[in-house]
Amino acid sequence: MKDLGSETFLRFDDVKKSYDQKNLVVKGFNMDVRDGEFITLLGPSGSGKTTVLMMLAGFESVTSGDIAIAGKSINRTAPYKRNIGMVFQNYALFPHMTVAENLAYPLTVRKMPKAQIKDRVAEYLKLVELSDFGDRRPGQLSGGQRQRVALARAMIFEPTLILMDEPLGALDKNLREQMQFEITRLHKQLGFTVIYVTHDQTEALSMSSRIAVFNDGVVQQCAPPAELYERPSNAFVAGFIGENNFVPGKVTAIQGNTVQVQTDGGTVVAQLAEGLSEGGPCQVSIRPEKLFIHPTTHAYDNALTVRFNTRIYVGDFIRYYFKLPDGTDIIVKVLNDLSAPEFDDGAEAQLLWLASDCIAFPAG
Amino acid sequence: MTDIAPGLIPADARNAAREVRKRKLQAFLFVTPLLVFVIFAFVAPITTMLYRSIHNPTVANLIPDTLVALGDWSGEEIPDDTVLIQFAADMKRMANDRTSGQLADEINRALPGMSSVVKSTARSLRRVDDTEIATNGAALLIEANDRWADPATWSAVKAAGQAYSTSYYLTSVDLERGPDGNIVQRDTQIYVKLYTKTLRMALIITVLTILLGYPLAFYMAHASDSMANFLMVFVLLPFWTSLLVRTTAWIALLQTNGVVNSTLLAIGITDQPLELLYTQFSTILAMTHILLPFMVLPLYAVMRGIDQSYMRAAMSMGSKPLGAWYKIYLPMSLPGLSAGALLVFIISVGYYITPALVGGTDGQMISNIIAFHMQQSNNWELAAALGSLLLVLILVLYWLFDRFVGTDNIKLG
Incomplete structure (x- = not known):
């Protein structure tokens, strides 16, 4: 080359x-x-x-x-x-x-x-x-x-x-x-x-x-x-490249490179994107494969309580569809191994992830 | 016996064969109405025309006995009295049947000037007694007109009496059979010149429609849909107006005091009106206009299917636009060009109405002469021969086209 x-x-x-x-x-x-x-x-x-x-x-x-x-x-x-x-x-x-x-x-x-x-x-x-x-x-x-x-x-x-x-x-x-x-x-x-x-x-x-x-x-x-x-x-880029979940919320505090966001399911910490201001509306983007369902052995900073909607068997992985209290859909991709959990319809679940895996963008 | 695949038992094969037969029958039923129509409306008339061009039984039916008697005539001196007497008797019968005029026309074609001879002879023999004719018929005949003493006259009668003859074909290529039976040039050379002129005019019209139609079709094929549709209306407009109206419009434009001439006079380009109407020029002009859609439509249909990317690809590879057009676009649009050119050429070779209306004498084409022989001179056999020759000419041209361009290179869309 x-x-x-x-x-x-x-x-x-x-x-x-x-x-x-x-x-x-x-x-x-x-x-x-x-x-x-x-x-x-x-x-x-x-x-x-x-x-x-x-x-x-x-x-x-x-x-x-x-x-x-x-x-x-x-x-x-x-x-x-x-x-x-x-x-x-x-x-x-x-x-x-x-x-x-x-x-x-x-x-x-x-x-x-x-x-x-x-x-x-x-x-x-x-x-x-x-x-x-x-x-x-x-x-x-x-x-x-x-x-x-x-x-x-x-x-x-x-x-x-x-x-x-x-x-x-x-x-x-x-x-x-x-x-x-x-x-x-x-x-x-x-x-x-x-x-x-x-x-x-x-x-x-x-x-x-x-x-x-x-x-x-x-x-x-x-x-x-x-x-x-x-x-x-x-x-736009976050949504266009690959799959992404967007959780709406409000910026409560900005500290250096991170930002605190108040969402319907609780407070989360995310990476800071340009154009955010304290008190302004925002959306936190998290990739489906970076989310884990409680219980997990992975480290995490953020937790969100959601309700189970449905799951789709894809083959090498399973897609879980959850709903936030305000109705926003959240997709989680889980490898198809023994850890993939089963839920009843409407059952409550906890989603966990690292603050470094999510970014808060100004709401468009 | 062909090999039968394992697992296919004879009953299966029979079923499959029955299915195939059923399909074929269905396909045949679909085309039957058209087939019947084509046989009645096309194959039969064409065959009749071809037959008519070599078969003319009129004289043979009128004077059968005379022709039998003339059978062993040497052709060098006046025939025997028996022939003359028989002919005199036939003449009397025809004079009373009022069919002598037909004979006069037919013999006149073989030997000009005979029309009046036959008619006057018939008149003078009409009231003569039958026994008088039986004894003195030969003398009476020659007394009625001394041309009956001329062997050439009898050659003409014998020639006209042949039911099957190639003389009409010879006439249509300006040849005739001389007194000694050899084929010689006719004194008046009309038809070969006319065929050549017709082909030349058709070729000029084809080239003109290509020159006008190709760029237009190219532009339309690559313009936006709304623009293409807008232009298409103008291309089709001539189709929607009557042929006669369009031709008359050309007359209004081109006549001596017409729009074109008065404009030219007004702006001082000429000081006297130009001879525009009733010339070859006006025929070619009007026919190019009328036939342009036949060129544009197949070209447009084919060019629509050629993606812009071919030209772009050629240019990205370093080809100049004109070179890319010649090497890439032209071969790709050739099927449309061939179809258009063939359509325009064949239609214009057989065109009748426009040359008849704006052509004058100079702009006449072969169809006009065919029409003349059918309507005015009543020489249907010659008209049939000329028409058959035209058909053969077109078939030969089509064959040549197939040899050099290939008929698989024709596409209408």
């Missing part, structure tokens, strides 16, 4: 985009990407992530702001001069050409000698493990194979930057996991920079060096996967 460069390779500087001269789809996007990074733009549909990708590829104009690669603005560079590889959701393999011709296309356009093209195509077919498929047409391939051809075609002209627009969206779950592995392998092996757009957080968490979470045209947080999951900077 290539070392991540310390210099900024790609820079978005306050990039804005409006289609209708009234509403901004992208409201000031800033980001520095280092050489060799795998950046994922994650967000619900309509959040502006694909627009950012299209502006980077040159298919949409930039309304204001600047996109620069290696210090040079590419705002006015034609798409075909940007030397950016792209993988599309529908793969966009040319149906009237064979797989080999598809791979050869970017090289033919660059007027590479024929013999060299042949070698390079063979090399990349081998790289994506499709050596025997060069003479097939895209229509004769399975979804996963098409995806690999599309990947190879985006890489074959050795662009420094590869964009992927929900490339795994059309695949089933097993294939998707296999392709995630494949993309990660190629990224490590060849060391190109990737900007990856998806609305699937599992994909984002498992592949990226950094994830930018989009909502409503604004980046909510841009951080490595673990930090995003453990230390979400606001309630």
Whole structure:
């Protein structure tokens, strides 16, 4: 694997985009990407992530702001001069050409000698493990194979930057996991920079060096996967990445990095998030797998009394649904082992957790 | 006997076969009404037309005995008196049946100028006594008109008397059978020139509709739905107005004192009205307008199915827009282009009403001549031959198209 460069390779500087001269789809996007990074733009549909990708590829104009690669603005560079590889959701393999011709296309356009093209195509077919498929047409391939051809075609002209627009969206779950592995392998092996757009957080968490979470045209947080999951900077990110419980309450005291919150089920201590003020409303977010049901051997700081609602058997774990006195649902994930308790309907239970595992956000 | 898989007993095989038969019968019943209709409304008339172009029994029915007597005539001098007498008798009978006019028309086609000869002869023989004809018929005939003494006349009668002949096909390619039986060029060259002109005009119209329709369909296919629907109304508008009204509108625009000419005069581009109407130009103009939807609709339908990402992918790989269009988009839109071009070309080759209304003499196409032979000159056999030739021509073009482009490359949506 290539070392991540310390210099900024790609820079978005306050990039804005409006289609209708009234509403901004992208409201000031800033980001520095280092050489060799795998950046994922994650967000619900309509959040502006694909627009950012299209502006980077040159298919949409930039309304204001600047996109620069290696210090040079590419705002006015034609798409075909940007030397950016792209993988599309529908793969966009040319149906009237064979797989080999598809791979050869970017090289033919660059007027590479024929013999060299042949070698390079063979090399990349081998790289994506499709050596025997060069003479097939895209229509004769399975979804996963098409995806690999599309990947190879985006890489074959050795662009420094590869964009992927929900490339795994059309695949089933097993294939998707296999392709995630494949993309990660190629990224490590060849060391190109990737900007990856998806609305699937599992994909984002498992592949990226950094994830930018989009909502409503604004980046909510841009951080490595673990930090995003453990230390979400606001309630949207906390709710969007993974599962989360939100317990409403009122801030009673702020002490350094921690905060005391009065909830319906009792007082709890949580990590402090930005924008909280004493006496103001807030919501405490706790991940379902960080909650334990009394009795437990795990250490805990907080306890909340709840009523049992129902439980769902998932397989490797069991999901418990509890209700707070005010009606808020609380989900607890318990590993499917002997410690998983049984409850009667409406039975009272105590939920326990560490203060460091929960964060209090200002109520939105 | 084919191998039967283990576990499939003969009764199972029979059941499965019965199921297949039932399906086939059902499928057949679904298409039967159409099949019957097509046989009555299409196959039968076309077959009749093809038959008619080589079969004309009129003369053979009118003067059968004369033709039998002419059977062993050498063709170099006047036939025997028996032939002339028999013909005189036939003439008298026809004069009284009032069928001599039909004979006059038919023989006139073989040898121009014979119409009046036949008619006057029939008139003079009408009241002659039967016995007089039996004894002195030959002399009476030649007395009525001395062209009956000319062997060429009798060649014409013999030629017209053939029930089956290829002469109509020869005529439709400007050839004829000379007196010695060899095929020679006709004096007047009409039809080959007309076929060539028809094909050339159809080709020009096809190219024009491609030039106008392709960019429009491209824009519509990638515009927003509301914009595409809005433009579609304009494409379909010509479909919703009567053909006659549209053609008349062109007449109003193009005539000597029409809108175009008065505008050109007013702004001083010309100082006298241009000859726009009743020319090839006006035919091509009006037909391009009328046939444009046939090009745009299949193109639009195919282009709708081509995702933007193909062009984008090509450009991201370094291809310039025009190169990407040529290498990627054009091959992908070819099925629509082929379908549109084929539709426009075939329709315009056989087009009748527009050339008839705005074409004048210069803009006439082959269909107009076919119509002329059916309605005015009453030469149905020649019309059938010309029509059959047109059909063959289109089939050959279709075959060529299949060879070079492939019919699987045609898509209407």
